[in-house]
Amino acid sequence: MTFDVARVRADFPILGREINGHPLVYLDSANTSQKPRQVIDAMRDHQERHNGNVSRSVHTLGTESTTAYEAARAKVAAFIGAATPDEVVFTKNSTEAINLVAWTAADFLSLGPGDEIVVSEMEHHSNLVPWQLLCQRTGATLRWFGVTDEGRLDESQLETLVTERTKLVSIVHMSNILGTINDPARIVARAREVGALVLLDCSQSVPHLPVDVAALGADFIAFTGHKMLGPTGIGVLWGRMALLETMPPFLAGGSTIETVTMGGTTFAPPPARFEGGTPPITEAIGLGAAVDYLTALGMENIHRHEQELTAYALKALADVPGLRIFGPATPEGRGGTVSFEVDGVHPHDVGQILDDLGVEVRVGHHCARPVCTRFGVPAMTRASFYLYTTTDDIDALARGLEHVRRVFA
Amino acid sequence: MTFDVARVRADFPILGREINGHPLVYLDSANTSQKPRQVIDAMRDHQERHNGNVSRSVHTLGTESTTAYEAARAKVAAFIGAATPDEVVFTKNSTEAINLVAWTAADFLSLGPGDEIVVSEMEHHSNLVPWQLLCQRTGATLRWFGVTDEGRLDESQLETLVTERTKLVSIVHMSNILGTINDPARIVARAREVGALVLLDCSQSVPHLPVDVAALGADFIAFTGHKMLGPTGIGVLWGRMALLETMPPFLAGGSTIETVTMGGTTFAPPPARFEGGTPPITEAIGLGAAVDYLTALGMENIHRHEQELTAYALKALADVPGLRIFGPATPEGRGGTVSFEVDGVHPHDVGQILDDLGVEVRVGHHCARPVCTRFGVPAMTRASFYLYTTTDDIDALARGLEHVRRVFA
Amino acid sequence: MIDQLYQDIILDHYKHPHGRGLRDPFEGEAHHVNPTCGDEITVRVTSDLSDISYDGVGCSISQASASVLHELLKGRPVPEALRIQEAFLELMQGRGQVEPDEDVLGDGIAFAGVARYPARVKCALLPWMAFKDAAARAGVGVSPEVKA
Amino acid sequence: MIDQLYQDIILDHYKHPHGRGLRDPFEGEAHHVNPTCGDEITVRVTSDLSDISYDGVGCSISQASASVLHELLKGRPVPEALRIQEAFLELMQGRGQVEPDEDVLGDGIAFAGVARYPARVKCALLPWMAFKDAAARAGVGVSPEVKA
Numbered sequence A, B: 001m002t003f004d005v006a007r008v009r010a011d012f013p014i015l016g017r018e019i020n021g022h023p024l025v026y027l028d029s030a031n032t033s034q035k036p037r038q039v040i041d042a043m044r045d046h047q048e049r050h051n052g053n054v055s056r057s058v059h060t061l062g063t064e065s066t067t068a069y070e071a072a073r074a075k076v077a078a079f080i081g082a083a084t085p086d087e088v089v090f091t092k093n094s095t096e097a098i099n100l101v102a103w104t105a106a107d108f109l110s111l112g113p114g115d116e117i118v119v120s121e122m123e124h125h126s127n128l129v130p131w132q133l134l135c136q137r138t139g140a141t142l143r144w145f146g147v148t149d150e151g152r153l154d155e156s157q158l159e160t161l162v163t164e165r166t167k168l169v170s171i172v173h174m175s176n177i178l179g180t181i182n183d184p185a186r187i188v189a190r191a192r193e194v195g196a197l198v199l200l201d202c203s204q205s206v207p208h209l210p211v212d213v214a215a216l217g218a219d220f221i222a223f224t225g226h227k228m229l230g231p232t233g234i235g236v237l238w239g240r241m242a243l244l245e246t247m248p249p250f251l252a253g254g255s256t257i258e259t260v261t262m263g264g265t266t267f268a269p270p271p272a273r274f275e276g277g278t279p280p281i282t283e284a285i286g287l288g289a290a291v292d293y294l295t296a297l298g299m300e301n302i303h304r305h306e307q308e309l310t311a312y313a314l315k316a317l318a319d320v321p322g323l324r325i326f327g328p329a330t331p332e333g334r335g336g337t338v339s340f341e342v343d344g345v346h347p348h349d350v351g352q353i354l355d356d357l358g359v360e361v362r363v364g365h366h367c368a369r370p371v372c373t374r375f376g377v378p379a380m381t382r383a384s385f386y387l388y389t390t391t392d393d394i395d396a397l398a399r400g401l402e403h404v405r406r407v408f409a
Numbered sequence C, D: 001m002i003d004q005l006y007q008d009i010i011l012d013h014y015k016h017p018h019g020r021g022l023r024d025p026f027e028g029e030a031h032h033v034n035p036t037c038g039d040e041i042t043v044r045v046t047s048d049l050s051d052i053s054y055d056g057v058g059c060s061i062s063q064a065s066a067s068v069l070h071e072l073l074k075g076r077p078v079p080e081a082l083r084i085q086e087a088f089l090e091l092m093q094g095r096g097q098v099e100p101d102e103d104v105l106g107d108g109i110a111f112a113g114v115a116r117y118p119a120r121v122k123c124a125l126l127p128w129m130a131f132k133d134a135a136a137r138a139g140v141g142v143s144p145e146v147k148a
């Protein structure tokens, strides 16, 4: 099958929009993706015809909502190869998913001074700050993998970094700033050896690559709906059932309980234990529709399309004078997220001038400030691709960058 | 102005639905409300034309999204009389809002053994379990107000319950099971006297009554979008700025920071400090549209309409043989939420037979099991009203209850 | 459709439950709760199933289901009882697509209609799940060698 | 529209900044960060505003704004400087509706276009906010009695 990007684009209403008089060229999908009709319609249909609260009613609307919500869970579980739908905990985003583990870890890992948590210099703030705070609260120590000049995870110190003291390793699967796709195999093997848990931040990988939790071998993964064609307000924590069962509730309240008296409470099994209060029901249903959409196209096909775009972009950008790319210079082991600097022009100005031409890129530290520090810049400009991106979009970017250089000549 | 309920109903697409061959009679708004066209359209329009991530981009879509998201915050702030929009923290629901305070309280209240938290027997599990767990974690003691036979908060022990040892009082403003509207004035005054903070769980009041945080005098209030015509996936914690400023981040990550290094992080001022990761953007915009809708009708008018319905319902139900109402028997100091039992018929069966007639009520412990225990029943049946409820709906309920009694005669 | 749910057999068992009340002696006991509605049941069994006793609060479906369970399983040879239990579970999880066998399930066939109400399946299963746990604790169905 | 933003005056100040570099002596210093983009600035002032020095990293808007600030405020009598600061803030927060007065704002009027870009207003204000803090620390604008 050849990937029919024109047909895909027809499903995304926003792609028909103009920005400052130019057709929209959306190159900010790593920040948030656009939504196909199918997702928007599923949400509207639910709100117009089936809306009720879940798990709490015997009435028809409540039953329809519960069925749709649990069907979404089953779709997500199948999408990532979970052993059972009950391993899928719905959160509001990746950040909540990671914080769920970080806040409960003090208890279920009995963390204290002498224990260590390992992350990397490549992390999104959402997979760094929660661990910094956990260490502050418990007296545990935070350690981290460095990043090589090529923008790869530096695993050369693996044995001394991940040791008997390590209780948990939390690493990004695909970097949101460098585009690097990490192969977690060695880290997972080492963690197993020393008895540490592994969390993978799959916020950027689940939307773009086939991800199978059994094959990854991790204990937890976190990802977020809005980056994978789904709505805002919904994310996922996947965890091995045997582990989830050992964890205390986090956002406790309605639905997380088994029985409640004023004196004390017993808790429901996972996933209910972790889904306190009314969950993002419409949003979960939207995410289910997004998963259907991605599955129908095939994650292998989507990934191949993006690899082609990445190769094309790396070449096109290499031709722009004064442009320096951060991260792997070839499409191998990297995804369709390319960060760069334009010599003498601050990213804010690059982004602003591109926007004037309808080209939407992200600028700033991309919630990964240590990576900017690592490469000696305060900020970067980033173009990121998805299934609806075309080589025309990349040409528009390259043309736009020429214009940027002219304005700041 | 007379309240034109027919015109209101025309805005709610779901009210045109049939359930088991009968027109939908939706009497479960305390569980979750239905959504008007205006809210559904605002969300769709955002997703189809303006979708971008907030606070992170200089591009047009990002700017439009940020502007819409912050406008929603300003609308919510005005709706509850907040001093500034920055006192409004968006969460995913009430449960997260309450947990935010409960998880950070260990730190900003330096809780420990000897300290006390006071709740009531009337609380929703979401305003009870987080405090139970906080007390477990810190060694603080949980105490509570009882409930009178009439279903009112028993304030007779106020002075001995709220003392110098009390660090925080967290009380429901309107009970989701008894319908009782609590006047927090005495409790707030006593809390001020002893230097305790007050959180009000306004999940059921903000949707139904005019609520003004300045007049209430509390330090925090929590409420949730889906009960006030808004979508799922969005809730609010309001707090006094001076207090929010003393609190550490909770769901830390992207957007909550000022500057990040591997060694440590400094945090943004409220509300950004508490809004980790990509927030429920579309959902906040939907909530903003809901607030516009409610404001246009006028909360006073909505409340009056519901008071009339409540008076009508209390009379209609009193005429059903074998029916016992829990909670205040007159419309004074109570809202449009009426729980009851039908002699000899379990609530599950009541709800099921009503559903067969298109009448949607909630049955169970309503996430307030201690209230059921207090009144000696395992579960209750609850009918709850909103701006689109009519006296016809209540007549359908009364007829349905006759049918229930016939089936179980 | 609602008549499919509230069949006379179910209402009869609800109003006139068989074998209700907790009795001694027993070898296994389990207490189960339905967290959404607060319904509860306690089931006790002897290891030869010569007695099965129960008590609890709940809706007509869960109460009738307990009564039917008692009627069907009490005093049965263990392998047969486990087969009936299997059949009942299958019926309940069949979303209304499974044709019940009256020879195996007796009055239990009246629960066929319940399988079409996802929210009520839990009610019907509550006593059966508690029975399963109680039986496991009594060592029912475990071959004597393993048991020893 | 983008030409409104990147006026020649702004690009000139960006490429040839006035008074850049941190200098001694000073009586108040402040370091400000724009958390979304990582831009930073440090501003130092003497209490009579006889010197205002700064350094940092940032986009053309924030850097040019710092240069203009230096040009406008350095060596001014304090009340006048505070009036100019007020006028610049008002311009920036005016969403493009405020007509700037060249007599007061000099090259600062070139920032009128920035006010139409909500995401960039923060950039333009970064040095001014840092100045405000630095000035407060130096006791600028506080009457001598209160200061003592």
Ligand SMILES: Cc1ncc(COP(=O)(O)O)c(C=O)c1O
Residues within 6 Å of the ligand: A254, A276, A277, A278, A279, B030, B031, B093, B094, B095, B096, B124, B126, B127, B172, B174, B175, B176, B201, B203, B204, B224, B225, B235, B367
């Ligand atoms: C009084 C009260 N508090 C808290 C909640 C929890 O709200 P949510 O489920 O949106 O978190 C509810 C409703 O479920 C409620 O009625």
Ligand SMILES: Cc1ncc(COP(=O)(O)O)c(C=O)c1O
Residues within 6 Å of the ligand: A030, A031, A093, A094, A095, A096, A124, A126, A127, A172, A174, A175, A176, A201, A203, A204, A224, A225, A235, A367, B254, B276, B277, B278, B279
């Ligand atoms: C690698 C990575 N981790 C975590 C996140 C946080 O996701 P969210 O903002 O949806 O919580 C993001 C995106 O913002 C990301 O790219």
